[in-house]
Amino acid sequence: MEAIRTLTSTAAPLPLPNIDTDQIIPKQFLKRIERTGYGDFLFYDWRRIQSGPNAGQPNPEFVLNKPEHSGAKILIAEKNFGCGSSREHAAWAIQQFGFRAVIAPTFADIFYSNAGKNGIILVCLTDEEVETLLARSTANPNHRITIDLEQQTVKDDQGFLAHFDIDAFRKDCLLNGLDDIGLTLRHEKALDSFEQKHDAAFWLAPKPAALTTAAPETR
Amino acid sequence: MSQPQTLFEKVWQQHVVAEPAGEPTLIYIDLHLVHEVTSPQAFDGLRLAGRKLRRPDRHIATVDHNVPTTSAQDRLVIADQISARQVNALRDNCAEFGIEFFDVQDAGQGIVHMIGPELGATKPGTTIVCGDSHTSTHGAFGALAFGIGTSEVEHVMATQTLPQSKPKTFRINVEGKLPNGVTAKDIILDIIGRIGTDGATGYVVEYAGSAIRALSMEERMTICNMSIEAGARAGMIAADETTFAYLKGRRFSPQGAAWDEAIAHWRTMRSDDGAIFDREMTIDATGLAPNVTWGTSPGMVTRVDATVPSIEDARSEADRKSFARALEYMDLKPGIRIEDIAVDRVFIGSCTNARISDLRAAAAVVKGHHVATTVRAMVVPGSQLVKKQAEEEGLDHIFRTAGFEWREPGCSMCLGMNPDILEPGERCASTSNRNFEGRQGRGGRTHLLSPAMAAAAAVTGHLTDIRKWPPTGKPAPAEPVLAQGGLR
Numbered sequence A: 001m002e003a004i005r006t007l008t009s010t011a012a013p014l015p016l017p018n019i020d021t022d023q024i025i026p027k028q029f030l031k032r033i034e035r036t037g038y039g040d041f042l043f044y045d046w047r048r049i050q051s052g053p054n055a056g057q058p059n060p061e062f063v064l065n066k067p068e069h070s071g072a073k074i075l076i077a078e079k080n081f082g083c084g085s086s087r088e089h090a091a092w093a094i095q096q097f098g099f100r101a102v103i104a105p106t107f108a109d110i111f112y113s114n115a116g117k118n119g120i121i122l123v124c125l126t127d128e129e130v131e132t133l134l135a136r137s138t139a140n141p142n143h144r145i146t147i148d149l150e151q152q153t154v155k156d157d158q159g160f161l162a163h164f165d166i167d168a169f170r171k172d173c174l175l176n177g178l179d180d181i182g183l184t185l186r187h188e189k190a191l192d193s194f195e196q197k198h199d200a201a202f203w204l205a206p207k208p209a210a211l212t213t214a215a216p217e218t219r
Numbered sequence B: 001m002s003q004p005q006t007l008f009e010k011v012w013q014q015h016v017v018a019e020p021a022g023e024p025t026l027i028y029i030d031l032h033l034v035h036e037v038t039s040p041q042a043f044d045g046l047r048l049a050g051r052k053l054r055r056p057d058r059h060i061a062t063v064d065h066n067v068p069t070t071s072a073q074d075r076l077v078i079a080d081q082i083s084a085r086q087v088n089a090l091r092d093n094c095a096e097f098g099i100e101f102f103d104v105q106d107a108g109q110g111i112v113h114m115i116g117p118e119l120g121a122t123k124p125g126t127t128i129v130c131g132d133s134h135t136s137t138h139g140a141f142g143a144l145a146f147g148i149g150t151s152e153v154e155h156v157m158a159t160q161t162l163p164q165s166k167p168k169t170f171r172i173n174v175e176g177k178l179p180n181g182v183t184a185k186d187i188i189l190d191i192i193g194r195i196g197t198d199g200a201t202g203y204v205v206e207y208a209g210s211a212i213r214a215l216s217m218e219e220r221m222t223i224c225n226m227s228i229e230a231g232a233r234a235g236m237i238a239a240d241e242t243t244f245a246y247l248k249g250r251r252f253s254p255q256g257a258a259w260d261e262a263i264a265h266w267r268t269m270r271s272d273d274g275a276i277f278d279r280e281m282t283i284d285a286t287g288l289a290p291n292v293t294w295g296t297s298p299g300m301v302t303r304v305d306a307t308v309p310s311i312e313d314a315r316s317e318a319d320r321k322s323f324a325r326a327l328e329y330m331d332l333k334p335g336i337r338i339e340d341i342a343v344d345r346v347f348i349g350s351c352t353n354a355r356i357s358d359l360r361a362a363a364a365v366v367k368g369h370h371v372a373t374t375v376r377a378m379v380v381p382g383s384q385l386v387k388k389q390a391e392e393e394g395l396d397h398i399f400r401t402a403g404f405e406w407r408e409p410g411c412s413m414c415l416g417m418n419p420d421i422l423e424p425g426e427r428c429a430s431t432s433n434r435n436f437e438g439r440q441g442r443g444g445r446t447h448l449l450s451p452a453m454a455a456a457a458a459v460t461g462h463l464t465d466i467r468k469w470p471p472t473g474k475p476a477p478a479e480p481v482l483a484q485g486g487l488r
Helices: A029-031 A089-097 A109-117 A127-139 A168-176 A182-199 A208-214 B007-013 B040-049 B072-076 B081-097 B111-117 B133-141 B150-159 B182-197 B219-228 B241-247 B256-267 B315-329 B357-367 B384-394 B395-401 B451-458
Strands: A006-014 A073-078 A103-105 A122-124 A144-148 A153-156 A162-163 B014-019 B025-028 B031-034 B058-062 B100-102 B127-130 B146-147 B161-164 B170-177 B202-208 B234-236 B280-286 B292-293 B302-303 B345-348 B374-377 B427-430 B445-448
Touching: A006 A103, A029 A073, A029 A089, A029 B072, A029 B451, A073 A127, A073 B219, A089 A109, A103 A127, A109 A122, A109 A168, A109 B150, A109 B234, A122 B202, A127 A153, A153 B161, A182 B150, A182 B161, B007 B146, B007 B202, B007 B234, B025 B256, B031 B111, B031 B150, B040 B150, B058 B111, B081 B100, B111 B127, B111 B133, B111 B219, B111 B384, B127 B302, B133 B146, B133 B170, B133 B219, B133 B234, B146 B234, B150 B161, B182 B219, B182 B280, B182 B292, B182 B302, B202 B219, B219 B234, B241 B256, B345 B357, B345 B451, B357 B384, B357 B395, B357 B451, B384 B395, B427 B451
Parallel strands: A006 A073, A073 A103, A103 A122, B031 B058, B031 B127, B058 B100, B127 B146, B170 B202, B170 B280, B202 B234, B345 B374, B345 B427, B427 B445
Antiparallel strands: A006 A144, A144 A153, A153 A162, B014 B025, B025 B161, B292 B302, B292 B445
């Protein structure tokens, strides 16, 4: 995971609440077995005209198709961003399209976790603060926002300043690009001894021990 | 005497491996369920890092999202090369890493959230994860079960643990007797409508109260399944005699003396009297009605005897915007009666409502009737076991005679990753869990409802209040057969 400290960029405003992961990356792109190559499919349906004679053509009204918003590394949306399916492909698509941060009032739990594992900064601001940034980025595509992860602040070039909360551990992982599995393996001794005791509680095992160890003929 | 604890707190505490200061708690995972869509990148990750799968005995895999449901032959040779590649990847990965795999033709195959309980692998007081948000289903057994992303899948494979920050607790009490025609699906749709699709974000919900206690295991699974649609990390229902009766004798359930010992432990896995929840809410079951969604999120739901709401009914500015967009997408005008909405397709299936009791309820409505000429309807059993049981009971015959397609088990049109999709503009009465834009096919319009209501809509050609069934002048259907503990 790439470490990140501060980010200054223009933003793409997406003024809608409850943007679900089916919209972020539609199901037909979940069949791939690779971890890369999802950027082109971000908001696939919204980027295309849905009906009429031009169905399937790029929708010039959609923010990600507007040349003035190209290169934006920050996405701004309304509450409950990333709800629905657990597909990490949504985080991969956002990151591989070129976004490094999403600003919204709230995020769905699983998406929040997935984004963190992919080095995407998720910034929760108040409804009013988000509304201000949405309005400014919509009115002026050159509106630049700076996210300072170290200081936990969001500023813009028009005097906007807001503080955001982030879990200290998550912040540390983003700042240092830490790998979760590596971190967990620091506790391998504790895990070994926990597991030894835990295995004795057979009523918690998914399969009876006889089926998994002693009796191969039942497999 | 120690502090009274909630069910969630007990499960959590029994699974703490480490609590490093300033970091999330490391939680042990008892069971990881694997399917083809969210796992290939995780297996690759293990290989790249040279890591082993720590505990192959704590993983169970099957194929469900991608598999065609048309015929057994279509499943063995999947025409869509990209889907076939994903299914083959899981088959190979399970062989390489030693994971028990239920392949397309196996008697144990089915939607991943169906087979865990059917096998008896889903157990009270355990922690269960899967790279699928509807993992919350397994909470019906008093397990802490939640959906995870692919990075977390890899983490569980490598360490059998997950770092987790502790969620808050939210108890929803549903009290009283459900009126006729009102099902578990209507309870959960009502809850999501009340609290919103982010109403339980950050919480683990425990469902309690007399109406919940009275539900079968299959109905409890329907409720817990859709917890995620209210944003909840997980949904749970404490295990009781109903749970034990369901689990007894299943393939992976303890046997003999071990069974008695297991039950003794499982009985302790309930919220203590006086346990404090961060949030609590009570719903009067006697006031509930059959529900149908009208919009593009499960929270956009209303009673079947109501009308399509107007933008003025929205509770906030953000909701007004979503309402307007949803009405346009759904091609609905405020004020029209829900029952006047005609449907083109009916889908009875998914991890929400494709169990034997769901199929029995739908068949009881359909028996003696025929699917409307304007409707294409299909039944997709959730698992091979359900399909077999239904065929033994002659339900397939009832459905086929009535003009339904009878399919092979899988996720099918719940998310349309397989060939089962809506065409643009088609309107579907669906027993699944999500009505997002394009969920069942680009441009498709989804109305979520119970299996009996879906069956009635197939017959009449429009959304129909099941409480008025049968329509006058038509023969009365046979008495519905109630599920008693589900399948073996």
